Amino acid sequence: MNPSMIQMIKMKTLVFLALMFLQDATAVTHSLKYFLTASSGVPNFPEFVIVGLVDDVQVVHYDSETKRAEPKQDWMSRVKEDDPQYWERDNQILQGAHQIFKGNIDILKDRFNQTGGVHIAQKMYGCQWDDQTGKTSGFSQDGYDGEDFIVFDLKTETWIAPTPEAVITKHKWDNNKALITQWKNYQTQICPDWLKKQVDYGSSSLLRTDLPKVSLLQKSPSSPVTCHTTGFYPNAAMMFWRKGGEEHHEGVTLGEILPNNDGSFQTSVDLKAPGASEDWGSYECVFQLSGVEDIVTKLDKAVIRTNEGKTGIRSDGEKPLDFTTIIIAAVAVLVVIIALAGFFIYKKMNPKRSPSPVSNPEVLEELNPGA
Structure with a gap:
C-alpha cells in the first residue's frame, strides 16, 4: 500500500474516532466510553489498544505491548479497594481479546477482498446517564478502516449493517438472542451502574467547574x-x-x-x-x-x-x-484519539463480584459466522 493510501486510512480513522469520542451531552449527563483499536501493518504502534473514559476524561489504558490495564486517575485506585482482583482479571481477559481482534482483522480483510496493507478495526461502546432525570442510554459501534461497519440499536434490539460486507455479521448476531439480551443488560444495567460508581469515585474532579x-x-x-x-x-x-x-x-x-x-x-x-x-x-x-x-x-x-x-x-x-x-x-x-477503538472479549466471572465495565461476561461474538 502506498504512503498516500496509508495516510488516507489514518486520517479517516481519526475522523471516525473523533466523531465517536466527542459525543457530548448536557452538564448533568455523564458518560462511560471504551474505545478499542486493533491494527495490522502499522509500524511502531501496538496491535491492540484500549482506552476508557469517564466524562471524556481518560481513566484506564491497556495495550498489547505492556499487557497491563493501568488506571490513569488516582481515584481509580478505589476500584481495587472494592475488588482486589479487578485489574489482574481484566489483564487476563484483554490479553485474550488481543488474539480475537487479530483474527477479526483477517476476517475483515477477506470480506473486503484485501491482502496485506495497513488496516484498523475499531469499536466504541458505553453508556450515558443523566444525574437529574435518571435516564440512561447505551451504544455500541464498530468500524473498519475509518468507516462504520456495524452498530447495535438498543431500541429495536437489532444490529444495523451500513455496509454490505457487514450483512453476514448482522444476520449472525440478530439470530443470537442470548447475545442481544446480554448487550441490552450491559447497556441498561451494568454500564450505568459502573458509570455512577466511577462518577462517585472521581466526584472531586469530575464534578468540578474550571473557567477557561x-x-x-x-x-x-x-x-x-x-x-x-x-x-x-x-x-x-x-x-x-x-x-x-x-x-x-x-x-x-x-x-x-x-x-x-x-x-x-x-x-x-x-x-x-x-x-x-x-x-x-x-x-x-x-x-x-x-x-x-x-x-x-x-x-x-x-x-x-x-x-x-x-x-x-x-x-x-x-x-x-x-x-x-x-x-x-x-x-x-x-x-490520544488514534489510540482508540477495536473489538473486545468478555469472561465469565464470579457473580459475587461486580462485573467489570470493560469485560462484561460473555458478550463477545467473533465476526466469523462459522465460529
Whole structure:
C-alpha cells in the first residue's frame, strides 16, 4: 500500500474516532466510553489498544505491548479497594481479546477482498446517564478502516449493517438472542451502574467547574480571527461570535471541543476578519459554561496575537497561547484519539463480584459466522 493510501486510512480513522469520542451531552449527563483499536501493518504502534473514559476524561489504558490495564486517575485506585482482583482479571481477559481482534482483522480483510496493507478495526461502546432525570442510554459501534461497519440499536434490539460486507455479521448476531439480551443488560444495567460508581469515585474532579483562558489569535491581517479557549471543564460548553449584541453566523467556523492532557478541554471559533471600515468593537466572542456567567471578549486589534509579533492579552490578563502551542496540543489530541477503538472479549466471572465495565461476561461474538 502506498504512503498516500496509508495516510488516507489514518486520517479517516481519526475522523471516525473523533466523531465517536466527542459525543457530548448536557452538564448533568455523564458518560462511560471504551474505545478499542486493533491494527495490522502499522509500524511502531501496538496491535491492540484500549482506552476508557469517564466524562471524556481518560481513566484506564491497556495495550498489547505492556499487557497491563493501568488506571490513569488516582481515584481509580478505589476500584481495587472494592475488588482486589479487578485489574489482574481484566489483564487476563484483554490479553485474550488481543488474539480475537487479530483474527477479526483477517476476517475483515477477506470480506473486503484485501491482502496485506495497513488496516484498523475499531469499536466504541458505553453508556450515558443523566444525574437529574435518571435516564440512561447505551451504544455500541464498530468500524473498519475509518468507516462504520456495524452498530447495535438498543431500541429495536437489532444490529444495523451500513455496509454490505457487514450483512453476514448482522444476520449472525440478530439470530443470537442470548447475545442481544446480554448487550441490552450491559447497556441498561451494568454500564450505568459502573458509570455512577466511577462518577462517585472521581466526584472531586469530575464534578468540578474550571473557567477557561481566552485568547484572540490571527495569522495575518487578512486571516480569520480565532477566539481560542482552553482549560475549561466540563466539556458541555458553547462558544460563538456576537455582533451588535446579536449572535453572528456569517463567516464563522466553529471548532470541535477537544481534550487537553490535564483532563480539561479546549475549543475555538473563527471569524472572517472584518473589513477595515467595519467597527471591530461591535464583535464579541462569547463563551458559555453551564452554571457560570458568560465570558465575553471584545474584538480589539490591540490584543490580537498575530504572526507579526503582537503580544495580545487574554481574558485572565496573561499572555495567550501562540499558534505553535495550539498545533502541538492538536497533535497530542490526535495521538490520544488514534489510540482508540477495536473489538473486545468478555469472561465469565464470579457473580459475587461486580462485573467489570470493560469485560462484561460473555458478550463477545467473533465476526466469523462459522465460529
